[in-house]
Amino acid sequence: xxxxxxxxxxxxxxxxxxxxxxxxxxxxxxxxxxxGNHLFALDRIMGEGALxxxxxxxxxxxxxxxxxxxxxxxxxAHRSTCQRIGNCEILRAEDIKVIRRIxxxxxxxxGGQLLGPSSDYLVxxxxxxxEKTGDAQAAGRIPEQMDSGLAPLRQxxxxxxxxxxxxxxxxxxxxxxxxxxxxSAIMQVMARGETGAMLAFAYTSMRGxxxxxxxxxxxxxxxxxxxxxxxxxxxxxxxxxxxxxAVESVGSFKKDPVDGxxxxxxxxxxxxxxxxxxxxxxxxxxxxxxxxxxxxGAGGPATSxxxxxxxxxxxxxxxxTNHFKLPHYxxxxxxxxxFQAAEENHD
Amino acid sequence: MTETTxxxxxxxxxxxxxxxxxxxxxxxxxxxPFASREMPVAxxxxxxxxxxxxxxxxxxxxxxxxxxxxxxxxxxxxxRDFIVATTxxxxxxxxxxxxxxxxxxxxxxxxxxxxxxxVLQVPYPEILTTVEPDTKQQKNMHAHLEYSRLWMLLYExxxxxxxxxISNRYPVQVNDHYVMxxxxxxxxxxxxxxxxxxxxxxxxxxxxxxxxIPPHTRVKPLVFxxxxxxxxxxxxxxxxxxxxxxxxxxxxxxEDGVHYFCSDTDFCDEQLSKK
Amino acid sequence: MLLEIKDxxxxxxxxxxxxxDKTGDEQGGAICPYCxxxxxxxxxxxxxxxxxVLGIVGESGSGKSTLLQILYRDIAATxxxxxxxGLRDENGRCRDLLSLDMLETAAMRAGMMSMIYQNPRHGIxxxxxxxxxxxxxxxxxxxxxxxxxxxxxxxFFDKIELPTTRIDDYPETFxxxxxxxxxxxxxxxxxxxxxxxxxPTTGLDVSVQAGILDLIKSLxxxxxxxxxxxxxxxxxxxxxxxxxxxxxxGSIVEYGLTDQILEDPQHEYTQLLVSSxx
Numbered sequence: 001x002x003x004x005x006x007x008x009x010x011x012x013x014x015x016x017x018x019x020x021x022x023x024x025x026x027x028x029x030x031x032x033x034x035x036g037n038h039l040f041a042l043d044r045i046m047g048e049g050a051l052x053x054x055x056x057x058x059x060x061x062x063x064x065x066x067x068x069x070x071x072x073x074x075x076x077a078h079r080s081t082c083q084r085i086g087n088c089e090i091l092r093a094e095d096i097k098v099i100r101r102i103x104x105x106x107x108x109x110x111g112g113q114l115l116g117p118s119s120d121y122l123v124x125x126x127x128x129x130x131e132k133t134g135d136a137q138a139a140g141r142i143p144e145q146m147d148s149g150l151a152p153l154r155q156x157x158x159x160x161x162x163x164x165x166x167x168x169x170x171x172x173x174x175x176x177x178x179x180x181x182x183x184s185a186i187m188q189v190m191a192r193g194e195t196g197a198m199l200a201f202a203y204t205s206m207r208g209x210x211x212x213x214x215x216x217x218x219x220x221x222x223x224x225x226x227x228x229x230x231x232x233x234x235x236x237x238x239x240x241x242x243x244x245x246a247v248e249s250v251g252s253f254k255k256d257p258v259d260g261x262x263x264x265x266x267x268x269x270x271x272x273x274x275x276x277x278x279x280x281x282x283x284x285x286x287x288x289x290x291x292x293x294x295x296x297g298a299g300g301p302a303t304s305x306x307x308x309x310x311x312x313x314x315x316x317x318x319x320x321t322n323h324f325k326l327p328h329y330x331x332x333x334x335x336x337x338x339f340q341a342a343e344e345n346h347d
Numbered sequence: 348m349t350e351t352t353x354x355x356x357x358x359x360x361x362x363x364x365x366x367x368x369x370x371x372x373x374x375x376x377x378x379x380p381f382a383s384r385e386m387p388v389a390x391x392x393x394x395x396x397x398x399x400x401x402x403x404x405x406x407x408x409x410x411x412x413x414x415x416x417x418x419x420x421x422x423x424x425x426x427r428d429f430i431v432a433t434t435x436x437x438x439x440x441x442x443x444x445x446x447x448x449x450x451x452x453x454x455x456x457x458x459x460x461x462x463x464x465x466v467l468q469v470p471y472p473e474i475l476t477t478v479e480p481d482t483k484q485q486k487n488m489h490a491h492l493e494y495s496r497l498w499m500l501l502y503e504x505x506x507x508x509x510x511x512x513i514s515n516r517y518p519v520q521v522n523d524h525y526v527m528x529x530x531x532x533x534x535x536x537x538x539x540x541x542x543x544x545x546x547x548x549x550x551x552x553x554x555x556x557x558x559x560i561p562p563h564t565r566v567k568p569l570v571f572x573x574x575x576x577x578x579x580x581x582x583x584x585x586x587x588x589x590x591x592x593x594x595x596x597x598x599x600x601x602e603d604g605v606h607y608f609c610s611d612t613d614f615c616d617e618q619l620s621k622k
Numbered sequence: 623m624l625l626e627i628k629d630x631x632x633x634x635x636x637x638x639x640x641x642x643d644k645t646g647d648e649q650g651g652a653i654c655p656y657c658x659x660x661x662x663x664x665x666x667x668x669x670x671x672x673x674x675v676l677g678i679v680g681e682s683g684s685g686k687s688t689l690l691q692i693l694y695r696d697i698a699a700t701x702x703x704x705x706x707x708g709l710r711d712e713n714g715r716c717r718d719l720l721s722l723d724m725l726e727t728a729a730m731r732a733g734m735m736s737m738i739y740q741n742p743r744h745g746i747x748x749x750x751x752x753x754x755x756x757x758x759x760x761x762x763x764x765x766x767x768x769x770x771x772x773x774x775x776x777x778f779f780d781k782i783e784l785p786t787t788r789i790d791d792y793p794e795t796f797x798x799x800x801x802x803x804x805x806x807x808x809x810x811x812x813x814x815x816x817x818x819x820x821x822p823t824t825g826l827d828v829s830v831q832a833g834i835l836d837l838i839k840s841l842x843x844x845x846x847x848x849x850x851x852x853x854x855x856x857x858x859x860x861x862x863x864x865x866x867x868x869x870x871x872g873s874i875v876e877y878g879l880t881d882q883i884l885e886d887p888q889h890e891y892t893q894l895l896v897s898s899x900x
Binding site: 009010012013016106107108109110115121123124125152186198207208252262300 | 386387388417424476479508603605
């Protein structure tokens with residue numbers, strides 16, 4: 001259900017609202033209405049906990065009275081107990097079975113603008129819309145594959161290709177990255193990052209301390225199959241289907257270091273579950289970090305890998321922030337003694 | 348909607364916004380702070396424009412709301428529905444018939460007239476954002492008309508790329524005084540700001556600022572005196588729907604290739620009906 | 623007479639009524655014994671004529687750099703006045719340089735006075751190209767014709783003996799000495815009547831220093847602007863200046879023709895300085 005037709009907007013919005021209501025009542029989630037009601041909490045917990053398990057996420061929610069960061073913490077801790085079997089096959093954003101895909105860059109694109117389920121078009125009032133809901137059934141088949149909204153520009157050679165020398169992705173759960181930080185390490189940290197932290201840093205970029213106001217080339221949410229080579233046959237086998245969000249943003253043009261031509265810079269954001277805010281923020285941070293440019297905002301926190309890699313992990317920052325509640329009276333006693341000595345010296 | 352207040356807001360809120368509007372009109376191009384309230388529509392989605400429209404609209408007004416030139420755009424539909432639900436005003440898609448037009452990123456192709464008000468949705472009210480992010484410094488620079496950094500940016504871009512790299516939000520000087528952000532309208536729409544008979548109001552809800560260009564005000568883009576102000580070049584492109592050329596176009600990518608249509612759908616409808 | 627400086631003082635700290643009298647050369651220190659304030663500049667009066675080159679020499683803490691910063695309005699004076707020929711208000715009365723507001727200061731820097739700092743980082747914006755930095759001064763003086771800005775920028779880039787093909791390169795891609803040259807080009811592009819130089823070659827290789835000093839000297843002779851050169855290095859003072867002022871503890875201790883001061887210093891402190899040239 002695309003909305004390119006001039007008069008189709010209103011119908012598309014109504015259908016989107018209906019789909020959204022269905023989604024938060026259980027559609028597109030693996031279990032039941034209860035999971036649907038907690039959809040965004042579960043997705044945020046899995047995204048920040050870096051472990052995809054709706055069942056465990058639900059249990060973590062129950063165990064923590066719905067404290068999302070605490071719950072994410074539970075998942076991280078559980079992850080440490082899990083044996084590492086191996087790496088799955090590479091996931092491609094084009095293979096996401098999208099239930100929602102929009103591009104802000106063009107009015108219409110191959111594959112169309114699919115509003116899908118979204119709260120974007122809901123007016124945030126406690127009283128309900130008295131209008132009739134739309135026809136959610138008309139959503140039609142979910143496409144198996146869909147190119148990025150930026151595909152036409154990419155095919156025309158207008159987009160900067162990243163020359164990444166890494167052959168295997170860095171894994172921060174197996175080694176600690178040191179500067180110069182590999183891009184895959186930063187991306188991994190961000191994909192597991194705390195939504196609010198990433199939002200704040202990305203916001204600084206948007207408000208002038210960076211490449212102000214990028215454009216979303218492609219934003220999609222949907223399901224993707226995770227495949228793994230069978231231990232005996234070696235053939236790829238589907239081991240699960242997960243919800244994901246992927247965003248590609250376009251920034252300003254820059255000189256390509258390869259051939260000196262001017263090309264457009266892009267950034268990519270990705271996370272477990274449906275979390276558009278985080279994926280958008282991540283794509284903007286990727287843009288700011290990978291293609292910094294001469295601007296008054298250069299040097300803002302969003303352009304510094306050092307700033308981002310150390311400060312977006314919620315479990316780390318929450319842990320440390322709360323650790324101040326631990327007894328510190330020995331250190332404080334030492335502080336008081338130093339203070340006393342300085343006082344005596346001063347007078 | 349079960350709210351009984353006309354136009355959603357209580358009278359105190361409307362009063363504060365109207366005061367800010369009056370101050371803005373008295374100081375063309377000057378950005379006036381106002382106590383922007385949370386709206387049921389998200390910040391960044393037009394809450395500034397919405398607050399202005401709701402503070403000035405009367406039962407007798409005819410409203411047009413459109414976005415990127417299109418009345419059917421989801422953002423516009425949402426806002427229009429909300430305003431209608433709280434005011435019950437008549438709406439139209441035809442710009443000449445509207446008394447209030449709320450718009451995002453475009454100015455109508457139809458010339459406006461002196462009993463119309465255009466309310467523009469603004470993400471960045473402060474033109475100096477890209478050259479100085481600090482609020483206190485920005486205020487100082489405006490107070491002293493200290494805009495040399497914008498000229499610097501223009502010089503650098505011209506020296507390296509032949510023209511400013513600013514595409515939308517091109518800085519304009521109002522009344523030979525304040526330099527202002529015209530909102531993310533394309534360069535193509537900039538000339539429409541100059542000496543416009545309508546009242547132009549700008550609302551930035553998230554950044555909490557209101558500003559205005561009163562009718563028949565001098566508004567000129569910042570350009571070097573020996574370089575022309577260039578607007579977007581679409582060459583000989585014609586709208587596939589109505590055939591017109593020389594307007595601002597939407598570039599649309601479909602399975603069978605690239606297509607161009609008038610961005611202003613109301614204007615396109617009118618051209619089509621003339622054929 | 624181009625610039626007259628009258629009784630300028632700068633006090634850091636609370637300051638009491640006795641600071642100025644209880645500090646200075648005769649008192650042997652710059653710190654007020656009563657309130658502990660630092661008197662960085664103590665009632666300095668000076669004048670400089672058109673085309674004249676004045677040197678201010680002294681050790682660190684003598685107040686010479688502070689005086690320069692006060693003139694350029696980087697910092698505010700505590701008391702005193704300065705009058706620059708041609709600086710008048712709308713009624714035609716002489717304006718005190720030290721009381722200019724932000725806008726007037728910007729205008730002053732765009733047309734009357736320029737400053738060259740010891741560290742190019744203080745005088746150049748590293749986010750703009752070399753040519754852009756020079757253009758900044760030109761734009762600050764009100765020029766709005768791109769071709770004129772560009773050609774003037776190229777003109778001064780050429781004057782500092784750098785290849786004009788590099789005009790759009792960023793400052794950090796140049797050597798330290800070249801960055802200093804860019805600073806010089808920027809400072810001169812507004813055709814100032816007075817150029818202030820604060821330790822212009824300190825920190826550069828000795829071989830590079832000579833080239834820059836020669837460049838400054840020849841540009842001064844060609845363009846005819848006045849200069850105030852602050853340095854702790856008597857060699858620099860000797861090379862560039864006609865008149866020299868020696869400062870110590872915020873006060874002037876000796877004043878005279880550069881040649882005479884170097885050959886026949888009167889004040890014991892000046893004698894110490896001159897005798898310690900290696």
